[in-house]
Amino acid sequence: MDQVVERALQRSPDIRRAERELDVATAREYADGLLPDPTLTFSTDRPGAAGFVPAFMAGLSYEVSALVDRPAKKRAAAKASEKQQLALEWVKWQVANRAYALYVTNVTLQRLEGEVGQLVAYQRDGTERLQKALARSEVTRDAALLAEVQYGDNVQQLGTLRQEHLKAEQELARLLDLPPGSHLALVAPPEPSEVPQDLIVLALSNLGQHRPDLLALRAGYDEQDERYRAALLAQFPRLDVGITRGRDTSAIYTSGLAVSVTLPLFNGNRGNIAVEKATRESLYQEYGQRLDDAYTAVDGISSELTLLTERLHSSQSTEAALEASLKMLRVAYAARDVTFPVMADAEVRLLSQRVATTKLANSVLQQQVELCTLIGVSAIDHQPLQ
Template sequence: MSIVVHCSYDSKHESSNLAEWVSYPRRGWRIPLACTVLLVVVGCSSYEPRPLPDSPQWATDMEAGVSPLTVDQVVSGALEASPDVRRAQREVDVARARRYADGLLPDPTLSFSTDRPGAEGFVPAFMVGLSYEVSALVDRPAKKRAADAFLDEKQLALAWTRWQVANHAYALYVQNVSLERLEAESGQMTAHLNDVSNRMDTALERADVTRDAAMLAQSRYRDSAQQSGALQQEHLKAIQELNTLLGLRPGTRLKLAAPPEPSDIPEDVIARALIDLGQHRPDLLALRAGYDEQDERYRAALLGQFPKLDVGVTRGRDTSAIYTSGLTLSVTLPLFNGNRGNIAIEKATRESLYDEYVQRLDDAYTAVEGITADLRLLQEQLHTERASEFALKGSLDKARRAYVRGNLALPALADLESQYLTQRIASEKLANSVLQQHVLLCTLIGVSAIDHQPLQRALP
């Protein structure tokens, strides 16, 4: 519905020169129109091309280093080069731009129309109007609060991603150093067992040993070579994961310094973290901010059910050269729509986010309890495996001294060496499983896997 009020007057009382009034609108509105066009052009953004790269952009600063990299350097490099961190940072930029867009005021509307008479003695008619949607200012505060909450959500999501990347980089660092050391030991053991197998074949030709002993030596060598190959594949996979995390060229081999030995998470650290887990873990805080955003979107939808109101002023002239000025009011009647559809959508979305937050909070506590129990069991198993490894190492040292004195045959020594290598590989794999669970638990409770200190949110 539109309500138009015009205030009219007769231009003949002001001037009898019709030609002057015919040319007046053309001269009078030229400057305002030119100023309007100039303001529109000045306020526009300009286009800046950004061509896509033709080749991958690899990081090279870490490759050029001569000294071994420390764990802090690897974690810092991962935070700078991780694609997940970059993606989360771009989402923060989008949220910041969205907040800027939601904070802008709506633009006024300028309208112009003209009529050309088909008979002589009349002048061209025109109508110029300037209007503004006043009702857009009603839900603007709610939309601004929603945009602020959306930005907080993305910043917290970025912090959560940084937490995960930092602890994952530490886990890959320790895993690579451990596998490199284990691969070197396995290679040495495989070369030794190959030499033993060759010596047993030579002794078999001289009939100094039985065929069964020679075949057993060959079998131990093949088992050791198979274990060494499996370790090489596992190490290669760990190297590729670390290179991907650091943004390095595939196949890059970094020199890594010996990391600090992982230590158990103190029970009091876990207890303190669980007290207010929902108040300091970024992903839970991000969900809370997302719920606050949606609550404001729902509030804005409720405000949007009220009639839209446009207020404007008009200036016109009819074909009789009579000028008019008026006020325009345009009101939308909420008879069929009334923004009820958007209200239903926003309300249902808010309920969905509420359920998601409650479920994530429950899952967080359940996951911490489950991983804590699994970690205790794995640590007990690792303690048993390490004890077996230590016992085999002592037996192997005694056997080697006995072999040097000629009190032990070579097949018996090779058998102990093979058992020790198998046990050591099993212990290291179990230690890696403990490390992975250790890192996951640290991430879930919000502490560093290196020193168990609370991780900083470091929001930009």
């Protein structure tokens, strides 16, 4: 199980995609930290009359106003990189717990498929024996027909289990980035345990301070706040300052200072300010909504887990009772006190109950994994995810 989770963290396509997005954010942070380049201009004039020399004008200028909003842009880029780092951590949390859930599901379905396969083989033999007994008028037609119907139902159930197992295997193979046709031999994992209630309460008390997706939203809001600040600073006139050196056609050299200012009469960066402000407000609302959704989701899953766990315990009790009853029937069958159809029916009932119990246990597991992901603990040992 540890090997599967480790490979999932190394090879999952979702994680690699998030890592590429982090690389892009890091590159943007580097780009936003660079200083603007100075501007060099040069022009020349050729006189059309004799006695004059070619004139030229050279200038070197720098956009001083670009330095005003540069700190805000750098802080925004740093927050964007932090946001992607937290998003990567959130994906890793989900992948680790998802790998564990698929591991347990595959092992469970494989074991269940083997049990149902054994029963189908047993029922096939029993059905053939009943058909022969029916031909000798040793059993009733109803008993033979019932056994045949039960055999057909279990054959269909076996086919469904194989489809579910194949689907779970393919999902795990995609998560581990395995080549098509790969087959994993999985060791039986430890039995899943219930998530302690005090752990849920503790996690909910500081959910917004440790869950990466919520922290990423907060970093995204901080990024947008800096971009809004940069847009406000960018409304000031663009200022270019430079020095010039020239010569006119009379061979007189001049030096000077050049200043150019953009007049904010029609634009004034007001459009960008409105966009950045609206985006910041949207992110604020999204963070609040996501936090509320997180608490609601944890509460809903906890309630559903309680109901599923009660159903699972009831199903396990029924399975234990059927198993004890079947043991008694086998003893009675050996003593010829009960007929084969009666014992075969008990076998079918027990297996059907075992299938139902296993599927309920898998549903409980899936809910536990989702709950653990939402509160930020490992689904394997309930330790905080790092």
